[in-house]
Amino acid sequence: MASLLPILLAASSAFAADQGMQVYFKGTTTARRIVVPALSRPGDVIHDTGPSMPLPAAFDSILFHGRTQAGVGFEARAGLGAAWGPWVGPEIETFSNGRFWGKFRLAGTAGTSVHLRLVNRGVPPSRVIDIFEIEAFLRAREPVVVTPSRVDLSTRPGKPDVETRQEWNAAPPKYDYTLTTPSRITIHNTAGAQPETLEDARSEMRLIQRYHQAGRGWNDIGYHFLIDGAGRLFQGRPENVVGAHVLSHNTGNIGISFMGNYHPPINDQPSPAQLKAAVELIRWLDEAYGIAPETLVGHRDLGKTDCPGDNIYSRLPDLRKAAAEPVPPPGPTAPELPGAPARVRRFDFARPFTGW
Ligand SMILES: [Zn+2]
Structure with missing residues (x-):
């Protein structure tokens, strides 16, 4: 039995500080946009995922989050081979921006599949329901990483x-952070x-923090910085502490x-x-910590995930x-020479970069 030990250790550490x-x-990614059929009545199944592909490792909960859930019943079951357990309901938490997250207390070993369905509990016809993520998770406390030194330059001038x-x-962290010095950047x-x-x-920030703390069981929201649709920056974890955003690559890694x-x-x-x-922000992190912008990576460069999504990854x-x-x-700048107009380089984010 001794030969099994490394495998067990690998499996348990795999979920300590990453996504589940x-x-x-079959045939679909995790996310889905569901439109309630016009003739759907209470009790009808609105959406049925069918059985999932078998999961590669053990789990003790199924987490999901999305938008618009009033009048929708979520049910899930777990199965191994042809044997399926009973349908169960989740715990759901809702937020003022229309978002929700939920957790099914379903457990399984490697090779187990899960099956979800949405049932009409009075939802109006044609209502659009988004499910952004469905993940299987094994809760674990974040590992304490010993770091030799740390530098906190978070109040250095010029910061956006x-x-x-x-x-x-924000809710406080659940336990002490592990300090670290920022040295690299990963985009999510x-x-x-x-x-x-x-x-x-702000409502979205609270949802993400709850999903990470109460759903995944982490110490705090996993990222250091988040950016809303209007370009506002939000502080996740302090920048000089270890985050929880890339499996095995969190020390010194700033998650944006x-x-x-x-x-x-979607x-x-x-x-x-x-x-x-x-x-x-990236420019300031370079000034403060000497992190070369050319070295930033996307989450998918470091692990098996779609994150940060094709439409962000292509802009890196x-x-x-x-x-x-x-x-x-x-x-004051030097006077321009006649006939030699200053070369103004202004980045146009409406178009992909094709060279200056
Ligand atoms: Zn990510």
Whole structure:
């Protein structure tokens, strides 16, 4: 039995500080946009995922989040081979921006499939219901990582405005953070909503924090910075503590997450204001911590995930390029020579980067 030990250790550490296992169904990605049929009546099944692909490791809960759930009953069951357990309902928490997340207390071993369905409990016809993510999760406390040193330059001048945790009414972390020095950047998407108003964005922040703390069991929201649809920056974890956003790559890694779902079938697009805010933040992180913008990566570069979604991933070259552009120092500039107009380079986020 000794030979099994490394496998068990690998399986248990795999979920300590990453997303869970995304649940895939035949022919579809996890996310889905469901329109309630016009003739649907209470008691009818609105949507049936069919059995998922078998999950690669053990889990003790199924987490999901989406938008618009009033009048919809969610049910799930787990099955191994031909043996299916009973349908069960989730715990659901709702937020003022129309978002919800839920958790089914369903457990299974590697090879288990899950099956979800949505039942009409009085939802109006034609209502649109988004399910952004469905993941199988094994709860685990975040590992304590010993780091030799840390540097906190979070109040260094020139930093873009960042909405504080107090402003978005964050809950405190559940236990002490592990300190670290920022040394690299990973770009994510929240795979959720892309809020435009400050009120909706604050609500989204609280949902993500609850999903990470109460759903995944983490210490705090996993990312360090988040960007709403209007280009506002929000503080997740303090930047000088270890986050929970990339499996096995969290030490020194600043997680910047675009609020929204940038992958089929939802397909949000990053707004110019979002991209501009990201550039200003990345540029400042370079000034403060010496993190070269050219080295930033997307989550999918480090692990098996769709994150940050095709529509963000395709813009990473733009972000690297724009953030690496030198900013002219303030003050008087040298007079222009006649006939030699200054070369003004201004990044246009409405178009993909094709060279200066
Ligand atoms: Zn990610």
